[in-house]
Structure formats: structure tokens, C-alpha cells
Amino acid sequence: MTLLSVEGLGIAAGVLPLVEDVSFTISPGERVGLIGASGSGKSLTASAVMGLLPEGLTSVGSVRFADRELLGASERELSRLRGKDIAMVFQEPMSALNPSMRVGRQVAEAMLLHGTRDRRGANAAAVELLERVRLPEPERIARAYPHQLSGGQRQRVVLAIALANDPALLICDEPTTALDVTVQARVLELINEGVRDHGSALLFITHDLAVVATVCERVLVMNEGRIVESGSTRDVLSAPKHEYTARLLEASA
Numbered sequence: 001m002t003l004l005s006v007e008g009l010g011i012a013a014g015v016l017p018l019v020e021d022v023s024f025t026i027s028p029g030e031r032v033g034l035i036g037a038s039g040s041g042k043s044l045t046a047s048a049v050m051g052l053l054p055e056g057l058t059s060v061g062s063v064r065f066a067d068r069e070l071l072g073a074s075e076r077e078l079s080r081l082r083g084k085d086i087a088m089v090f091q092e093p094m095s096a097l098n099p100s101m102r103v104g105r106q107v108a109e110a111m112l113l114h115g116t117r118d119r120r121g122a123n124a125a126a127v128e129l130l131e132r133v134r135l136p137e138p139e140r141i142a143r144a145y146p147h148q149l150s151g152g153q154r155q156r157v158v159l160a161i162a163l164a165n166d167p168a169l170l171i172c173d174e175p176t177t178a179l180d181v182t183v184q185a186r187v188l189e190l191i192n193e194g195v196r197d198h199g200s201a202l203l204f205i206t207h208d209l210a211v212v213a214t215v216c217e218r219v220l221v222m223n224e225g226r227i228v229e230s231g232s233t234r235d236v237l238s239a240p241k242h243e244y245t246a247r248l249l250e251a252s253a
């Protein structure tokens with residue numbers, strides 16, 4: 001069974017191709033890493049999956065999620081999926097949070113928006129979710145505003161929001177890059193735990209091969225807009241076939 005199927009995805013800025021002929025699938029519960037150098041097209045690929053391509057870019061090909069075509073789907077249809085069936089965690093937690101709303105309310109809103117809980121249920125579930133991402137004193141944190149939290153705590157809140165509706169697919173784009181090294185491992189562990197507990201599939205974008213080795217079963221390697229290698233994480237990292245992957249490995253050794 002396939003949860004996500006990307007076929008022949010191409011993204012361009014006018015005549016300039018940015019992503020070319022990208023194809024891959026993700027099965028339910030599967031954890032897939034997307035690696036590659038800066039500018040290789042990882043984020044654009046993920047944006048296309050969420051229907052969030054920047055204005056001015058065009059796309060071709062197909063992105064099917066649970067048998068629904070997402071490329072060219074209406075904003076209404078996409079916003080029903082986003083934050084519910086497909087959730088995301090980006091690099092910078094502040095960009096995902098509303099600075100003037102208490103964080104508990106923001107977690108609750110994620111459930112209210114999609115009608116997965118009523119108001120009372122959502123408020124209680126929000127505190128539970130904050131506890132699940134191991135925020136200390138979750139009731140107190142729920143009443144805090146984003147600026148009153150540390151970067152690591154904010155990213156945990158974003159993760160709680162992402163997990164609030166039991167997404168079938170979680171997309172993480174460099175979720176720990178902006179965090180202090182001491183909290184990176186912890187947030188990574190929570191993402192790992194979160195997707196395993198929920199049986200969610202994961203598309204994890206990173207530069208960090210060690211992270212892929214810990215979290216992902218399968219890995220896709222992008223270079224200059226194309227997938228140049230894919231396979232089980234163990235195979236790809238122990239015996240890279242593509243010269244570019246070998247260079248990435250050397251650089252991270």
C-alpha cells in the first residue's frame with residue numbers, strides 16, 4: 001500500500017528548472033530521509049507535497065496522497081489535509097507559531113480547525129500533547145506566549161501541534177537545525193517517538209547523515225534538482241552508489 005506517491009515531479013521558475021523528474025513513494029508508517037546539499041531541491045519537493053509552492057513557480061507531474069491528486073488541487077481541498085492528514089515541522093519554530101496567542105490555545109486550535117475535538121476536549125488534549133513532547137509543567141507552558149519559551153521548547157510546541165490530529169504523514173524540514181546542539185538530539189528523539197506512537201509516515205529533510213541513520217529506514221539523495229540515489233539507509237550509507245553520495249558521506253565523516 002502506498003500513502004504518498006510522487007511521480008515525475010518537476011518544478012521550475014520560468015524556464016529555469018529547479019526540480020526535475022522526481023519520483024518516490026512512501027508507505028504508511030515508513031520513515032524516509034531526503035538528503036542533499038543546500039539548493040538541491042529538497043525543500044521545494046516537500047513544499048509541492050504540501051501544496052505550498054512559492055508563488056511564481058510552476059510544477060508538473062503528480063503528487064498523490066491516499067489516492068488524491070494534490071498537484072493542482074484547490075486551496076480548500078489542500079487546507080483540509082494540511083495540519084490534519086499531512087503535518088509539518090519546519091526549521092524555524094517562530095515562523096509556525098502565532099506570537100500573540102498562548103501556546104495551549106494554538107495546540108487546541110489545530111484540533112478545533114479540523115473538528116477532531118470539541119473546545120473542552122481540545123483544551124485538555126492540548127495539555128496532554130504538551131506533556132507528550134516532554135515540556136515541563138505543561139499546564140503552565142500552555143498559558144505562555146511563544147516568546148516566553150526557549151527555541152527548543154517552541155519546537156516542541158510546533159511538534160505537539162503537528163501531532164495533534166494524528167497525521168498519516170509528518171514532513172520535517174531541518175527541524176533541529178536552528179536549535180542548540182544540546183537540545184537537537186532530544187527534539188529528534190521526540191519526533192521519532194511521536195511518529196512511531198502514531199504510526200505516522202515521515203519525510204525527513206536534513207543535511208545531517210547521522211540523523212538519517214538514526215531516524216530513517218530509507219533515504220533519497222538529491223543533487224541539482226534530481227534524485228540521484230535511493231535505497232535502504234543502511235545500504236546507501238554503507239555502500240553509496242552515486243559519486244555525490246560518497247562525497248556527502250566523506251564530508252560528514
Ligand SMILES: Nc1ncnc2c1ncn2[C@@H]1O[C@H](COP(=O)(O)OP(=O)(O)OP(=O)(O)O)[C@@H](O)[C@H]1O
Pocket residue numbers: 013018036037038039040041042043044045054055057
Ligand atoms: N521562490 C523561488 N524562486 C526561484 N527560485 C527558487 C525559489 N525557491 C527556491 N528556489 C531555488 O530552487 C533551488 C532549490 O531550493 P530548495 O530550497 O528546494 O533547496 P534545498 O535543497 O532545500 O536547500 P537547503 O538545504 O538550503 O534548504 C535553489 O537553487 C533555490 O535557489
